[in-house]
Amino acid sequence: MAGERRSTESTTAVAVVIALAVAVVLGVVVWTSHRPTPSPPAAAPARTPVATPAAHVSPLTGQPGAAGSAVLAVKVDNSPQGRPWTGVADADVVYVEPVEGGVTRLLTVFASHLPPSVGPVRSFRESDIDLLAAYGRPALAFSGNAPELDRLVSSGPVMPVSPAQVAGAYHRGRGDAPHNLYGTPAGLVAAAQGVAAPRDIGFRFGAAPAGGQPAADVVETIGSTKVDVHAANGRYTVAFNGSPTVTANGPATVVVQRVPITTSAIHDVVGAPSPTAVTVGRGPVDVLRDGKRWTGTWSRPAPTAPTTFTGADGRPMTFATGPVWVLLARAPG
Structure with a gap:
């Protein structure tokens, strides 16, 4: 009887173990079949070009x-x-100013292109100091000023590179003195350590605004010099007193800035008072481009500020892409 009881208990224990094992296996199968399928990893966000x-x-x-x-x-x-x-045709900007005796002189501004030579180089005027202040601290090449002007330029917002400072960057060319001195722009720029880079002086470029009056030929007077401007092939030719001077690669825009012309306290080397073109303030302006004329107002509150050109509609006046010439003509009144 005892042996039979032990046999029965052993059989029962084995059965329990088997039952538990089956339950565990079934539970694993059921759990595995109901486990949620993992989501695929999120795609990396697209990179913004x-x-x-x-x-x-x-x-x-x-x-x-x-x-x-x-x-x-x-x-x-x-x-x-x-x-x-x-070398003048390579200038980015050219200002035409009145000087003594009714003649004119050019203030040429280079940055994009430096020609091998430029000239004839002559003395600057009081007007140039205010004009160039808007450029920051540009280099200024000149020769043969009255003593008062030399003192003015030494304390002004420009870096002088005259023959007194950079004799090796000048040479004599055709003609007689003082009309035969030429500068080498590469040498002048190399000598001007810390000179300013090009910056915004107020010019705005873009498509021509609506309107505009046809003006293929325009005549202005600066001092007693007649300046003829003629539109041709998207540019302008320029003649002084009937003598053509710019007939190719001329300005794309001509700005006729009408300014007060005052008599300077500074005299030239023969004692004649110099006319001064006042470019700080406000006055009328004509913008010539694409064979048309637009009329508006120029405004500049301080020498270091850019000049704003505003059309009759209150919007900025846009220039054609390319070199710009500014004629400093006497304002009416």
Whole structure:
């Protein structure tokens, strides 16, 4: 009886173990069949394309490409004895100013292109100091000033690179003195350590605004010099007293900035008082481009500030892309 009881208990224990094992297996199967399927990993967010930087645009001409790393202003003779010039067609900006005797002189500004030679180089005027202040601290090439002007430029917002500072960057060319001095722009810029790079002086470039009056031929008078401007092939030719001086690669925009002309306290080397074109303040302006004329207002609150050109509709006046010439003509009244 005892042996039979032990056999029965052993059988029962084995059965229990088997039952538990089956239950465990069934539980694992059931749990596995009901476990949620893992979600696939989230896709990495798409990378935003990086825009290619736009080509650099010159603030002086609106043209893409290298704007230059330094601003060089050169005072150029515009008397009959000083023409034809050298290198002026490569200037980004050219100002035509009145000087003594009713003649004019050019203030040429280079940054995008430096010609091999420029000239004839002559003395600057009081007007140039205020004009160039808007450029920061540009280099200024000149020769043969009255003593008062030398003191003015030494304390002004320009870096002088006259023959007194950089004799090796000048050479004598055709004609007689003082109409035969020429500068080498590369040498002038190399000597001007810390000279300003091109910056915004107020010019705005873009499509021509609506309206505008046809004006293929325009005649202005600066001092007693007649300036003829003629539109041709998207540019302008320029003649002084009937003598053509710019017939190819001329300005794309001509700005006729009408300014007060005052008599300076500074005299030239023969004692004649110099006329001064006042470019700080406000006055009327004509913008010539694409064979048309737009009339508006120029405004400049301080010498270091850019000049704003505003149309009759209150919007900025836009210039055609390319070199800009500014005629500083006497304001009416």
